[in-house]
Amino acid sequence: MLILVCNVGSTSLKYKLFNMPSTDILVESKVERVGSDKAIFHYKNHVKNVSDSMEGLHISSYTEGIQLFLKYLTDEKMGAIQSMDQVAAIGFKTVLAKGYYGVHELTAQVIQAMRDFIVLAPAHNPPYIEAIEMFKKLLPGKLMVGVFETAFHTTIPLKRKLYALPYDWYEKYDVQRLGFHGSSHNYIARQITKLAQGKPYKLISCHLGGSGSLCAIENGKSVDTSFGISLQTGIPHANRVGDFDAYIIPYLLKEGLTEEDIRKGLAKEGGLLGISGVSNDLRDIENAAAQGNKRAQLAIDVFCENIIKYIGAFTAELGGLDYLTFTGGIGENSSQVRKLICQRLGYLGAKLDEEANKTTGQNKLISTADSTVKIYVIPANEEVGIAQTIAEQFFS
Numbered sequence: 417m418l419i420l421v422c423n424v425g426s427t428s429l430k431y432k433l434f435n436m437p438s439t440d441i442l443v444e445s446k447v448e449r450v451g452s453d454k455a456i457f458h459y460k461n462h463v464k465n466v467s468d469s470m471e472g473l474h475i476s477s478y479t480e481g482i483q484l485f486l487k488y489l490t491d492e493k494m495g496a497i498q499s500m501d502q503v504a505a506i507g508f509k510t511v512l513a514k515g516y517y518g519v520h521e522l523t524a525q526v527i528q529a530m531r532d533f534i535v536l537a538p539a540h541n542p543p544y545i546e547a548i549e550m551f552k553k554l555l556p557g558k559l560m561v562g563v564f565e566t567a568f569h570t571t572i573p574l575k576r577k578l579y580a581l582p583y584d585w586y587e588k589y590d591v592q593r594l595g596f597h598g599s600s601h602n603y604i605a606r607q608i609t610k611l612a613q614g615k616p617y618k619l620i621s622c623h624l625g626g627s628g629s630l631c632a633i634e635n636g637k638s639v640d641t642s643f644g645i646s647l648q649t650g651i652p653h654a655n656r657v658g659d660f661d662a663y664i665i666p667y668l669l670k671e672g673l674t675e676e677d678i679r680k681g682l683a684k685e686g687g688l689l690g691i692s693g694v695s696n697d698l699r700d701i702e703n704a705a706a707q708g709n710k711r712a713q714l715a716i717d718v719f720c721e722n723i724i725k726y727i728g729a730f731t732a733e734l735g736g737l738d739y740l741t742f743t744g745g746i747g748e749n750s751s752q753v754r755k756l757i758c759q760r761l762g763y764l765g766a767k768l769d770e771e772a773n774k775t776t777g778q779n780k781l782i783s784t785a786d787s788t789v790k791i792y793v794i795p796a797n798e799e800v801g802i803a804q805t806i807a808e809q810f811f812s
Contacts, residue, residue, distance in 0.1 A: 418442070419806055421507045421799040424547045426539055427451060429481045433489070433496060433503070434803040436811075442496045443489060443496035446453065447481040455481075459488045463496050463733070474497050479550045480545065500555055505810060507802045508548060509599050511540040511647075511677060514590060517566040522548055526562060536646045539683075540557035561810065563802045568602040569595030571637040576733075579644075595641035598621045602630040608793055609636045611739075618734040620727055622798070625744035626638065626654040628698070630723065632730035640733055642726050651722040652715075654696035657686035659724065659750065691715035697752070698746050720756040737764055737789050743796045749776045752792075764789055778785050 417437075423430040427450050433443040448456040455475035462468040464526050468488070475481050488494045497503065498677040509520065513529035515630050527545060533710045534541045551560060578591045604621040619633040642650030654657040660682075668678055681690070689696035692715035694704045704712035730739045738747050740761075742754055751773050758768040763790030764805075772782040775793060783791035 417501045417508055417807065417811060419505050419803045420503050421509070421802045422547065423799060424478070424508045424544045424697070428542055428545065429478060429485070430799075431485055432799045432803075434800065436803055436807040439800050445485050445488065447475060447485065450475055450481050451480060452476075457463045457481075459485070459494065459589060460494050461494055464494075464726065466494055468494065475576050477550075478547045478796060479554075482550050482554065483545065486556055489520060503558070505559040505561055505806055506551060506555070507561045507563055507806045508544060509565065509798055509802055510544055510548075511565045512537045512594070513562070513564060513594065516562075517564055517570055517594060517803055519563050519567050520560060522552075522560040522562045541649070554680060559810070560590055560692060561806050563594040563599060563805050565598045565687060565780070566594045568605075569631075569638045569641050569807070573620050576640050589642060591646045593641070595629070595638065595643045596633070596647055597627070597629045597631070597641075597643070598638075599798035599801045599805075601629075601633065601638060601641075603758065603797050604631075604743055604794055604803070605633050605636045605638075606801065606804070608739050608741065610791075611790075617738045618731075618736050619739040619741065620730050620737060621733075621741050621742045621743065622723060622727075622747050622757075624723070624726050624747035625743065625749075625796075626650075628653055628723075628744065628746070630726045632734055637667075640790060644699070651726065652691070652719050654682050654698075655688045655689050657682045688715050691705030691718055700752055701751060702750065716753070716756070720753060723753075724760050727757070731764060737766075739790050739792065740766065741792045741794050743794050748778075748793055751776065754782065754791075761789070 419434050419436055420423045421432050429447040429450060431445045432441055435442055445459040445744060453474045453638060455473040459471055477530060490497060490499060512533045513526055514532040516526050516529050530541050530545055578586060579591060601621045608617060608619050616635050621631045621633055623629050631638055648656055664679055688698060688701055690703045692712045694701050694712050700701050701712045701715055705716055707754045708762050709753045746753055754773055758766055767784040767787035768791060769782055769784045772780060777795055780793060781791050782793055
């Protein structure tokens with residue numbers, strides 16, 4: 417059974433075609449810089465071992481990016497299939513829809529619910545809605561499924577989801593902690609479940625990248641997460657502030673800032689960029705810190721301190737810790753961040769193998785043999801998790 421997974425960014429489209437249940441990748445492709453005259457297209461057919469890359473393309477819309485990919489996918493020379501009829505479903509790593517927090521067929525009602533929550537996910541929902549509607553137009557009748565980023569977190573108990581706000585805000589407006597990065601944390605949970613070989617376990621998954629979150633997982637189920645109702649909360653992100661005192665907003669309004677000034681500061685000029693003043697990319701910040709830039713080092717320290725705080729809180733909720741995992745662009749590649757975090761976890765019996773920690777982008781155990789907490793680097797693979805979820809829920 418073939419399942420196509422589409423991952424939509426603000427200016428990008430990524431595709432992977434899976435053969436299920438083996439999870440073999442038949443085709444992967446990427447369109448970057450959608451909406452410009454400098455678009456980049458990459459395509460790789462693993463079955464025929466053929467590939468193509470083009471730069472400087474005029475791809476003005478998601479529609480054109482989707483059409484280009486579908487043309488390659490069914491091409492006699494480059495394609496892996498003869499017709500899209502061979503694809504059982506198209507899955508999307510959708511983010512947020514009001515009232516739809518699990519895995520859902522992307523009906524008109526669900527798409528409208530995504531529109532209803534654009535205010536909470538302004539950078540994510542609009543491009544997904546556009547891409548989904550284009551796929552529906554090009555492939556009418558094809559099963560299309562949204563594996564919402566909130567889906568993995570539906571198992572979090574209500575006592576950890578509720579804000580201490582008037583209860584009718586929860587009842588009337590659905591104000592609650594929802595969580596994101598569900599596909600990534602779900603994939604990590606699947607990998608640790610295999611390693612645990614049937615034994616119960618307590619895990620904290622650290623998805624660290626341009627957007628970051630931690631998830632407390634018990635025996636494969638999410639029991640808490642650092643994200644809230646939006647992607648604006650939790651640990652600091654590349655550009656977004658993370659947790660902060662809500663009363664900062666009326667204070668700054670009184671000081672003369674506009675609502676737009678504040679939104680821009682919270683969502684685009686905050687996070688690692690806001691503190692460092694250097695970049696929103698941790699690689700640039702680490703380089704600047706190594707050259708003596710104190711604000712760059714401060715940004716790294718603030719980032720790590722917030723992660724350490726969440727690990728402590730989640731360990732208390734779990735009642736112990738068996739596994740700690742790092743994934744995402746920073747989690748997989750920054751040995752410095754991993755070291756700064758793990759060297760503070762000795763009270764848990766966690767011991768980092770500094771030589772093993774030098775690894776980047778590889779699936780690897782990086783704790784010592786006598787560490788009571790097993791620490792792993794596990795490269796992110798959200799798309800395979802989406803394909804597995806769709807196969808299980810729609811075709812098993």
